[in-house]
Every structure is written in C-alpha cells, then in structure tokens.
Amino acid sequence: MRGAGRREAGVINRSTLRSQIAAALRDEILAGRLATGREFTVKEIAEQYGVSATPVREALVDLAAQGLLDMEQHRGFRVHEFTLDDYRAMCEARQLVAATVFQGCLPEGGPKEPPPPGVVASVRRRAEAAERAARAGDLDVLIAYDLRFWRELCAVSANPYIADFLDRLRVQCWVCAVPLLRERASLKGDLWAGHTALLEALLRGDEAETGRILADYHAHALTLM
Incomplete structure (x- = not known):
C-alpha cells in the first residue's frame, strides 16, 4: 500500500x-x-x-x-507561426463561440439567477484592471487580465468544455497578435477596453447590448491587426 x-x-x-x-x-x-x-x-x-x-x-x-x-x-x-488569415479565422470562431456562451446567460424572458456577489466583484476587478491596461497601452498587463476576465466570466455562464475551447481560441488570437502589436511605437488608446460594459450588459440581461459589444469587439480586433 x-x-x-x-x-x-x-x-x-x-x-x-x-x-x-x-x-x-x-x-x-x-x-x-x-x-x-x-x-x-x-x-x-x-x-x-x-x-x-x-x-x-x-x-x-x-x-x-x-x-x-x-x-x-x-x-x-x-x-507556431500564425498568419493574418489564421487570425481572421480564429476571430470568427471566437465570436461564434462567445455568442453561444452568452446566449446561455440571456434566456428569453430575462437573465438567469445572478451569480454570487463575490464572483461578480472578482470579474469586475479583472474587467477594470484590463481596461486600465488597455487605455495605457500596457500589453503584458492587458493580456494577463483580459484572459482572466474571460475565463472567470465564462466560468459563471458556460459549459466548461465550451469555456475551455473559448479560452484556447483567445490565447491563440493573442499569440498571433502579439508580434505585430509589439512593432508599434505606442498602443495607448488603441486597444479594446469594453470589459466592464460587457459585464454590465450581461448582468442586466440586455441581449441587444451584449450582441452589440461583442460585434464591436470583433470589428475592433480585425481593424487593429
């Protein structure tokens, strides 16, 4: 034994x-x-x-x-060396998976029972930290908090297998984007900073606003690259 x-x-x-x-x-x-x-x-x-x-x-x-x-x-x-075509394809897949994840949060008739306050507070802290880093153009800090934000947000709402798949797509998108973003002299004000707005739309059960924010995020990612 x-x-x-x-x-x-x-x-x-x-x-x-x-x-x-x-x-x-x-x-x-x-x-x-x-x-x-x-x-x-x-x-x-x-x-x-x-x-x-x-x-x-x-x-x-x-x-x-x-x-x-x-x-x-x-x-x-x-x-692995990703191409811009890879990036476009990964962003499209990411958008589809994210829409699937958050549709599960917003059933017809309003949102599901809200997550515990402590969980919401933790996700909000990640969102705020990611936004500060995005506005400052601090790529390393942004990536760390952005990935944590989406992981925690999906953990509240998603099938864990779907959440894991979305996390992999997000990591791949960042890996593809990082070399090009680091070539820029400054990223201040150029990076997406809609984390808190997305969280609040989900908490309100606002399907239209959630969809608009996700679409804006997708367009921003493609335009930036």
Whole structure:
C-alpha cells in the first residue's frame, strides 16, 4: 500500500509540474520571449527549468495540441507561426463561440439567477484592471487580465468544455497578435477596453447590448491587426 501511495504521489507531482511548465511556456510565448518560429528541444527546456525531461515533454505536447507549438520530427519543437488569415479565422470562431456562451446567460424572458456577489466583484476587478491596461497601452498587463476576465466570466455562464475551447481560441488570437502589436511605437488608446460594459450588459440581461459589444469587439480586433 505504501508503494502504491508513493506511485500515486509521483503521478500527481508530475502532473502538477507538467501543468506549471505548460503555463510558464505559454506565458513566455504570449510575452514574445519565445518568439514565433523559435525552435527548441525538450532537453533545452528541461535544463532551463531544472527538471526532468518527462514532464517537459508532456507539457510541450499539450501546447502543441493547443496549436501553440509545432512538433518537428527528430528536431524538437517550434513556436507556431500564425498568419493574418489564421487570425481572421480564429476571430470568427471566437465570436461564434462567445455568442453561444452568452446566449446561455440571456434566456428569453430575462437573465438567469445572478451569480454570487463575490464572483461578480472578482470579474469586475479583472474587467477594470484590463481596461486600465488597455487605455495605457500596457500589453503584458492587458493580456494577463483580459484572459482572466474571460475565463472567470465564462466560468459563471458556460459549459466548461465550451469555456475551455473559448479560452484556447483567445490565447491563440493573442499569440498571433502579439508580434505585430509589439512593432508599434505606442498602443495607448488603441486597444479594446469594453470589459466592464460587457459585464454590465450581461448582468442586466440586455441581449441587444451584449450582441452589440461583442460585434464591436470583433470589428475592433480585425481593424487593429
């Protein structure tokens, strides 16, 4: 029994390490520190983080499954290069999935029972922080709070599988956008900052306003790129 316990603990620890490495590498890609087209090996990442190869390989396979990395036979991995056509297609998919998510919040006859006040307060804090970063043109802070905002908002209203899919699309859109956005001298005032307005429209059960904000967000993303 003790041996079984040790094996179980090892599996849990490896799984946690795998998730942590995947999250850290995803942040590196989003920040542009792992640049588009960059090639690397499992050994290189394992040495960088001071861990064994197994959880690193598993983390990299997870990121490849999310479309962020390409697996190159006998060579390792490469940060995926998205095109503008990819970006347009991902934005269209993101818009459709988001509309599906939030239609579930707004059934005919008014909104569902509102989420607990503590949950709303947390989502609102994310929205306000994202908006401040957007207006200031602080891309790194915006990405972090924007992703958290949408994750928390979807967790309140969506089927978890749909919410997870939307989160993956959002990460892919940011990964595609970041290299181009960083080429600009300033992003101050150019980034979308409608997070609080979207939250308030959803809380009111205002389907028309929610749809208008999502459509504006979609158009803004395409125009900016």
